[in-house]
Amino acid sequence: MLAHLPAVVVVLTVLLLIFVTWLVGGARARYGVKAPATTGNENFERVFRMQMNTVESTVLFLPALWLGTQYGYPQIAGIAGLVWVAARFWYAMAYSEAANKRGLAFMIASTAALVAFAAGCWGLLRALIG
Template identity: 55%
Template sequence: MLQHLPAVVVLLTVLLQCGTAFAVARARGLYGIKAPATTGHPGFERAFRVQMNTLEATLMFLPLLWLAATYGAPLWAGLAGLLWVAGRVWYALAYLRDPAKREGGFVVGAVGLLAMLAIGSLGLGRALLLS
């Protein structure tokens, strides 16, 4: 069962993306920001930045998760991925409340990302040396 943890993390990441999109849609309605505008009320702008920052971070996260799960160890890759998701949720909630307090979530997510980088790089290096 634990070999499926990376897939669970991918599902959680998709749900996180859906959550940030919902937050932007809600903020558009709440603050009267009509599409395609991306500026306006500070509450909307925070929600929009959370969505974009999370999307940008996901572009690095998913390939590293795949690399770590394929060449490293699915369990450790999945645990590092869970750490990243937890950090991003913390980051998003903190940013929506007060952008100055988002650093904790960012750091937790970065630790998860760096762990996946290490797991994947070491695993790939080992595979290259043994082939």
């Protein structure tokens, strides 16, 4: 099971992205912000920024997960990935409620991504040296 954990994390990441996109669609309807507008209501703008921040974070996280899985330790990368997904979900919910509630979730997700990246860099360095 642990060998497949990084793939499970990728599936969960895609589901997370679908979920935050769905939240933005709901916020558009709730706050009357018609596409393509991204401003006009503070509550909508917060949900929209949460989605964009999640997409931006995913762009950094997925290569770190791959590197950690390919060259590092798939189990460590997978566990770090689960922590990242859970923390980003927490971040999405907290930021959607109030911007000042997102900090701890952001730090946990960032640390998890860094663990996956560091595991991959360490493994790559070992492969290059020896």
